[in-house]
Structures are given as C-alpha cells and as structure tokens.
Amino acid sequence: MRARMALLTAGIQCEVREVVLKDKPQAMLDISPKATVPVLQLPDGRIIDESLDIMCWALAENDPEAWMSPANGSRDGMFELIRQNDTEFKFHLDRYKYPRRFGESVDARYHFDRACEFLTGLDTGLRQNGFLFGERASLADVALFPFVRQFASVDPEKFEQISCLHVKQWLEYWLGDRCFSQVMKKLPPWHVGDNSTFLLS
Ligand SMILES: N[C@@H](CCC(=O)N[C@@H](CS)C(=O)NCC(=O)O)C(=O)O
Numbered sequence: 001m002r003a004r005m006a007l008l009t010a011g012i013q014c015e016v017r018e019v020v021l022k023d024k025p026q027a028m029l030d031i032s033p034k035a036t037v038p039v040l041q042l043p044d045g046r047i048i049d050e051s052l053d054i055m056c057w058a059l060a061e062n063d064p065e066a067w068m069s070p071a072n073g074s075r076d077g078m079f080e081l082i083r084q085n086d087t088e089f090k091f092h093l094d095r096y097k098y099p100r101r102f103g104e105s106v107d108a109r110y111h112f113d114r115a116c117e118f119l120t121g122l123d124t125g126l127r128q129n130g131f132l133f134g135e136r137a138s139l140a141d142v143a144l145f146p147f148v149r150q151f152a153s154v155d156p157e158k159f160e161q162i163s164c165l166h167v168k169q170w171l172e173y174w175l176g177d178r179c180f181s182q183v184m185k186k187l188p189p190w191h192v193g194d195n196s197t198f199l200l201s
Pocket of ligand 1 (some may be wrong): 021
C-alpha cells in the first residue's frame with residue numbers, strides 16, 4: 001500500500017497486477033525470485049522489489065507533496081525511523097498478530113507491549129506537530145501508518161485501550177486519506193491474458 005501511495009502521489013502511471021500470495025504468478029517469480037510483494041518493473045526492465053525503494057524511486061521522479069523533504073528533522077532521521085519500524089516494530093507486530101507462526105513459546109502479550117513502546121515513542125513526536133516530521137506529511141508517515149493500521153486491526157478494542165491518543169488521531173487521518181482510499185480499492189487477482197488495470201484512472 002505504501003508503494004502504491006507513493007506512485008499515485010507522484011502521478012506515475014503503471015499497470016497494477018494484484019497478487020494472491022498463496023498463488024504467485026510465474027511472471028512475478030521470473031522477475032523477482034525473492035517472491036515478496038510489491039515488485040515494480042520499469043519500462044527499461046529494471047526491477048525494484050522493496051516497497052521503500054519503490055517509494056523513493058517514485059518520489060525521485062516527482063514529489064509534489066514534498067514527502068522527501070520533511071518540515072522538521074532530516075531525511076536521515078526519516079530513514080532511521082522507517083528502519084526501526086520495518087525491523088523492530090514489524091518484528092513485534094508479526095508475533096503479536098500471528099504468534100503460532102513463530103512457535104509455541106511466543107507470547108503475543110509480550111510482543112503487544114513491545115510494539116506499544118514503539119507507538120509511545122511515535123506519540124511523543126506526533127503530539128508536537130500532528131505528523132512524524134513536522135506539521136505536514138512526509139515519507140515517514142506514509143511508510144509507517146500501514147503497519148500501525150495492521151497493528152490496530154488485530155484487536156481494535158485492545159488498541160482503543162492504549163494511551164497513544166496522538167497515534168490514534170494520526171491513524172484516523174490516514175485512514176480517511178483520499179489517496180489511501182484509492183489504493184485500497186479491491187482489485188481482482190491478475191492472470192495471464194487479463195486486460196490491464198492501471199493505477200491512475
Ligand atoms: N521488506 C519488504 C517486505 C515485503 C513482504 O514481506 N511482503 C509480504 C506481503 S506484505 C510478502 O510478499 N510475503 C510473501 C509471502 O507471504 O509469501 C518490502 O517492504 O517490500
């Protein structure tokens with residue numbers, strides 16, 4: 001979703017092929033054997049198969065909302081926060097969401113608490129300005145909120161009870177974002193020979 005949001009905001013037209021993870025198309029595996037989504041294939045054949053790299057590529061092409069230039073803090077600061085999200089927060093999110101997948105001894109409660117510590121850190125920053133790096137959205141906001149959304153939706157009542165008011169307001173803002181609503185529109189899975197579906201309609 002974060003890759004699609006960056007492409008959409010940058011105004012980059014591309015064909016979108018929805019993938020069912022349990023039934024990955026051969027065409028995807030041929031260009032990206034690591035077999036994770038998203039995968040972006042450029043017209044010159046280059047492949048970008050990390051969501052953050054797709055965001056950075058798209059915003060280097062066109063960045064109308066200045067997501068790469070945070071109002072406060074630095075670009076390095078954004079990348080460091082994204083790194084923490086993609087490693088630490090994601091680690092605890094996965095174990096909170098799917099404890100059985102990670103073995104008998106995984107304690108979902110423990111991972112919920114560790115994830116909440118990360119959110120408490122975000123809450124402190126959000127209290128000042130409303131967004132993670134100032135009073136307007138940046139790459140960091142768009143890169144992080146889909147993970148916080150996932151965390152909230154594991155158990156919405158439990159999420160409601162945590163004390164991170166500013167994180168909740170920030171998440172509400174993003175859930176109501178026009179660009180997010182557009183990329184969330186459900187698409188049928190892609191099969192060879194299907195008519196093309198485009199990101200910008
Ligand atoms: N760091 C990668 C993570 C990609 C990733 O793990 N994507 C998941 C879906 S959100 C996936 O494709 N998993 C492969 C699978 O479940 O088979 C990125 O952000 O692009």
